Amino acid sequence: MKGETDAVTRSAGPLPGDQGAPSSVSPFPVHPSRSYDVDLLRTTEFPWTADTIYLNNASIGPLPERTRLVLDEFNRGRAAPHKLPDRELFAMLADTRRRIAQLVGASAEEIALTVNTGFGISMAARALPLAPGDIVLVSDKEFPANVYPWLRLKDRGVAMELVPTTAEGWPDEARLLERLRDPRVRVLAVSLVQFSNGYLVDLGRLSAATRETGAFLVVDAIQGIGQLPLDLSRTRVDVLACGAQKWLLSPWGAGFVYVHRDLIGALDPAITGWLSFEGTDDLTRLTQYDDTLRADARRFELMTLPYQDFAGFNASLELLLSIGIEQIRDHIATLHQPVLAWAERSGARVVSPRGASGSGILCVAPEGVQAVHRRLKAARIVCSLREGAIRFSPHCYNTVAEMERVAQALASD
Ligand SMILES: Cc1ncc(COP(=O)(O)O)c(C=O)c1O
Numbered sequence: 001m002k003g004e005t006d007a008v009t010r011s012a013g014p015l016p017g018d019q020g021a022p023s024s025v026s027p028f029p030v031h032p033s034r035s036y037d038v039d040l041l042r043t044t045e046f047p048w049t050a051d052t053i054y055l056n057n058a059s060i061g062p063l064p065e066r067t068r069l070v071l072d073e074f075n076r077g078r079a080a081p082h083k084l085p086d087r088e089l090f091a092m093l094a095d096t097r098r099r100i101a102q103l104v105g106a107s108a109e110e111i112a113l114t115v116n117t118g119f120g121i122s123m124a125a126r127a128l129p130l131a132p133g134d135i136v137l138v139s140d141k142e143f144p145a146n147v148y149p150w151l152r153l154k155d156r157g158v159a160m161e162l163v164p165t166t167a168e169g170w171p172d173e174a175r176l177l178e179r180l181r182d183p184r185v186r187v188l189a190v191s192l193v194q195f196s197n198g199y200l201v202d203l204g205r206l207s208a209a210t211r212e213t214g215a216f217l218v219v220d221a222i223q224g225i226g227q228l229p230l231d232l233s234r235t236r237v238d239v240l241a242c243g244a245q246k247w248l249l250s251p252w253g254a255g256f257v258y259v260h261r262d263l264i265g266a267l268d269p270a271i272t273g274w275l276s277f278e279g280t281d282d283l284t285r286l287t288q289y290d291d292t293l294r295a296d297a298r299r300f301e302l303m304t305l306p307y308q309d310f311a312g313f314n315a316s317l318e319l320l321l322s323i324g325i326e327q328i329r330d331h332i333a334t335l336h337q338p339v340l341a342w343a344e345r346s347g348a349r350v351v352s353p354r355g356a357s358g359s360g361i362l363c364v365a366p367e368g369v370q371a372v373h374r375r376l377k378a379a380r381i382v383c384s385l386r387e388g389a390i391r392f393s394p395h396c397y398n399t400v401a402e403m404e405r406v407a408q409a410l411a412s413d
Helices: 039-046 065-079 086-104 117-127 148-156 173-180 203-213 307-323 325-348 367-376 398-410
Strands: 111-114 135-139 159-162 185-191 216-220 237-244 255-259 363-367 385-387 391-394
Touching: 039 065, 065 135, 065 307, 086 255, 086 307, 117 148, 117 185, 117 216, 117 237, 117 255, 135 148, 135 173, 148 159, 159 237, 173 185, 173 203, 185 203, 203 216, 237 367, 307 325, 325 363, 325 398, 367 385, 367 391, 367 398
Parallel strands: 135 159, 135 185, 185 216, 216 237
Antiparallel strands: 111 255, 237 255, 363 391, 385 391
């Protein structure tokens, strides 16, 4: 991360009160200044990497073995539900909130568990105090999950304004800052990392600008969290939504929304679940109907949640935190090198930004891009074709040797 978020060092390891943690001994102890053992990670957690080069985490992150085992174990209990008492399920969800908070520099009270990214963005669109005539700024070319919930606010007289991208197709931050000066602009909604080119916004800069104008900053973080460090205690964001199915290597159905502590009480959730209310703490007296919303972010949760997915999410969070997100970021940057060297040699266009605006997503647009993509597929290299470019999204378990094979396959026409 850039600017304010540069100096993040999150300590991993067991959390206080972590009795529900799926496994307590990690083979990947935290070594803040050293890299981790990628070969060990591959054989223990991603054994299928022996025959496939998977570079598609921006689409679907694989489940580590420990997560798959936790899911199997959970489902065994689910087949005989007396083995899954409510108290253990709720404790497991509390662990998940704590681990997410550790990951993003928040407190657990600011985390609500959700089933995907879209839920958090829609919640923000409906709950933020917006009035007719207000404007929501969104960069053109954003992923649609961060567009449609804002577009639909026209039913309230709130307009979404798409701000054109730069010539390279990246969010035009200077233009966004300029438009923020319009007092009608009440929300800036951005992806932390763009899905089609990997552009990483300067969150510190956008945050400072929204603080100045009083606009709300809403972040779709699904393409960033898990591959890039983020410290929300240092960079003010109002609402941040994230699904866990990509870089967080977790089951579909797991995700979260962060709501800044100052906003929780002020936001009236448009839709609520029965566990959003304080009165439902006591499951033996549910029909007293006390409609006091919870004071923490659980007021935004929709119960019943897919518990098995959060049990899996917990296990994946444990793994990622034990490796260290800074280590993962640095590792991925190394992985990009062989493909960048090929692009330099061949003159292929690199669609992704380099340097401070770069991320773990690397997109290239060689001549005959569709044929090249087919060639990669035939070589058992899994990646995506997005917006006219080949998108590589390697993660913690990929190797430089794999990326050298990718560069060879790119070169062999
Ligand atoms: C930027 C971005 N936001 C959101 C999503 C997905 O949203 P959801 O988790 O709601 O399915 C994706 C990819 O699928 C994405 O790339």
